[in-house]
Amino acid sequence: EAGPADLRRLAERFNQTLRDLHRLWKEREMVLVGVSHDLRTPLTRMRLSAEFLPAEEEARGEIIANIQEMDKVIHQFLDYARSGEQEPLVTTDLGLWLKMFILRQQNGVVWHPPAADLPKLPIQEVGLARALQNLIDNAQSHGAAPIDVSAEPTADGVLIRVRDHGPGIAETELETVRVPFAQAGKGGGVGLGLAIVERIVAYHHGRFTLVNASGGGLEARIILPQPR
Template sequence: MKKPRPWPDTLFTRMFLIIAGLLFLSQLAVYWFFNIYQANPQAERLSRDWAQILTLSEALTPAQRQAVQPALMRQGLRIDAASAVHGRHPRSPVLANALHLLHRLGWPQAQLRTDDRHGMLWLQARPDATLALAMPMPRPPGLPLPWFKLAAILLLSWLGAYLAVRQVTRPLTRLMQGVARLRGGDDPADLPEAGPADLRRLAERFNQTLRDLQRMWKEREMVLVGVSHDLRTPLTRMRLSAEFLPVEEEARDEIIANVQEMDKVIHQFLDYARSGEQEPLVPTDLGPWLKRFVLRQHADVRWHPPATALPKMPIQEVGLARALQNLIDNALSHGGAPVEISAERVADDLLIRIRDHGPGIAEQCLETMRAPFAQAGKGGGVGLGLAIVERIVAYHHGRFTLANAPSGGLEVRLTLPLTH
């Protein structure tokens, strides 16, 4: 069992997280520098205003202070007794910096208190001063609220990362889809030869490779079909000639058996070549179709009806029948009777099981048995039966697996999607 990876496994997600993280950090740095750029001028302006107000308040007599109090109130300022001061030392960097600049402007003992509850600032010229100046809390620099800033930076970083990564991974996704269609047996369409120069060259070479492969496959199938067809004619004449030999001839039966075995080999070659043909998919009621197919088989082949009716699905009737026949023949030749066939719906797939009661196959050989010309032991044939099944199942966009049954024998599983 593979351990879960903390780091994403797809190229798109990795590049997206890296680029989005870098963009987010760069935007935070820009935001921080911009705040500093705005905070310093605001602190200087506040310190100069406070210095002027303190100078004016210290120069006024009590009667003059009483006279200007209405004018100060209209500006949001008032002069009050020091006993009315309450609050805490300023935590805002702007206010702390403004107080530091005020000390350098000739008021080294000035004190500042913030009343967050009432939104007020209290300014005293000295700790022992009898009066204090109350004023409204200055507004922060003209930027949105912090949570909105972070959300905007994050969204813009995600958008930029998505657009950048999509430009890189979209051609790779098309390439991967083309390879998947090729493996599934479909004729893949050419990739669009557009975009940056290196991706255009990749698409051009991939398209050329597909064309070369398709031409090579067609030539191979033509040669295979032609050779197999030409060999069957003289073999038929040999078998007919052997039939007219005297019965007492000892070699008669052996010649006929050898000719029939060679005819079966050629028949497998023809089936392998024809399994690449695009037979149309026909909507078929799988339950009755499978039942009719099994009833035409040997008595040792048993059909287990499903508990619920099987749905209709598009299949290649001739191709799927050829695949099932190959599996049954293999089970009877290399496994052991009886051969049990069952089918059921599993989620959005149709699962067909073919099981024999033979010795099974060594675990290390299960994966390699589906390759062309692969054989688990002696028993005749050229090893194309499972390769034919593999190709036909691929045309149905399904999966083909081999497994040894727990109670003995080999179990073949065909998993076909109900919709393609």
């Protein structure tokens, strides 16, 4: 039988493994942020130079579009690396916060106010805004307008829905599309948008799922729990 000394050694090895994993994760984040940041400066110079190229308008426009697409990819890498940062949680009137967030969106995004008041919840305001923006951008890129955003209180928190009216995705991709670098269909980016949502929601101890809506389209669901 294992004695107290054996259990203590086992606990020490387990804790050391956790520390090693945390260190490796932070090192990976630092490399990702560093490389992405360093690439943005030459890309900006390339874009500015391309705008003054003595080339045909169509060719110059294509060069600039490609540079902007590369910049978008780098921006996704930075967002993914930073989505694990410890932004403080702030107790927020979620109903008012969501309403103001949707008012800043372009046409085609529709806010459906809840029938009952939403509870105040501790959230990362910047992080949650980034997660919802990624869902809206994904719906606009892969789905079809209108993009419906709604929220409702649940027994233990709040359920937020973001739904488009496009074709949806294959049932087999509902889980895999949330994995980093996975993509469904066509669109820009590198496949990190939904992975960023996953990380931010996990930091809130919430749940993030995708379902094909019964009337057509893809519906993203975020459940934010009440603090225990």
